[in-house]
Amino acid sequence: MRYRRADVKGGTYFFTVNLLERNRTLLVDHVDVLRKVMREVKGRHPFQIDAMVILPDHLHAMWTMPEGDADFPKRWMLIKAGFSRRISEGEPRSASRRAKGERGIWQRRYWEHLIRDERDFAEHADYIHYNPVKHGHACTIANWPYSTFHEYVRRGIYPAGWGKAVTQHPTGNAFGE
Template sequence: MDDSESKDAELELRGPGESAKGWYSRGYLPHLDSIHALQFITFRLADSLPKNQLEQLECELKQLKSVRNLESVKRKRIDQWLDAGYGCCALGHPEMARVMEQALLKFHRVRYQLIAWCIMPNHVHVLIEPQEPLGKIVQSWKSITARWALRKNAELELRVPGRKLWMPDYWDRFIRDQQHFEQVIDYIHRNPVKAGLCSRPEDWHWSSTRDRGAPAPQQQQEKTP
């Protein structure tokens, strides 16, 4: 990552006088964008989900009446598709994953506290305590990695389609309590195991699990936080 990319990312992260949104509505449930509110974030590559299946899912959701069921069904189905490894999976390349890791760590303890993270082949899970608006933080990660990926696309055979690496927007959920906090960390670290990429969370190199030096918790039934 060169100096110009670092400066660009810092400017994008700060934004011109932008403040956190607070409570706002997006999709089926309310969201909270607030400084120091712990946030579980997932963002994915542009081609990580098949368009025809997404359209079919939207049709199915229209048949459901419960708002809570809508969110739960949609999230569970999308997680299953992501873990199936659809699309170019550029983040599966070690060099691409390393740049993604560097982007996450770059503003740790400066713009946010990075609590847990996991880089999957076609998506990323992050748990942070933000000190800046959430959208600007996510955009900085995307900008740094997208510029690098598009420059290295042919050389490393990343198979990024067109000029678009990331899907617009991101999924976020604020942490409700200690139980939810622990559940989210476990979910993040177990994602590679759930997807069949390794046997134990600590065996996955592109995750904060390797820094914790503690044995993985006992296998539990997977839940979507």
């Protein structure tokens, strides 16, 4: 059976992208490199970042694609390759990866979900922003610097103290761990 990705041009998608070795901290160790690569890819292949969090070993993002475009696989390939080229080698690589000229940084696949409606959007934004607390990287969401949570607070979408223990999203969606 062949896996088929969603293909809605101009759609909004939620992604989970993982490092191959989940015990590494490359994404926060090299967060400036990741941000630079994402800006470069966005410059050549536009998309809107609706929400995002970068954790040590994985990231979650929600993107809206341009009208008439659903080619997020190309964008992720460029981001992963660009990041990999800019950090020093040293990770173990399988024979398969060596044969294909691949680094051993990223998992080959990633998770994507097509956002269906405003409620689905709000629930995924909540999930993204609460993730550093869920994984024990921060006591409060406000303490995690690698997140669009801070922009959501500036824009008045979340109150500054949102996400402590079990809370209620401003749109009424229950959230918490």
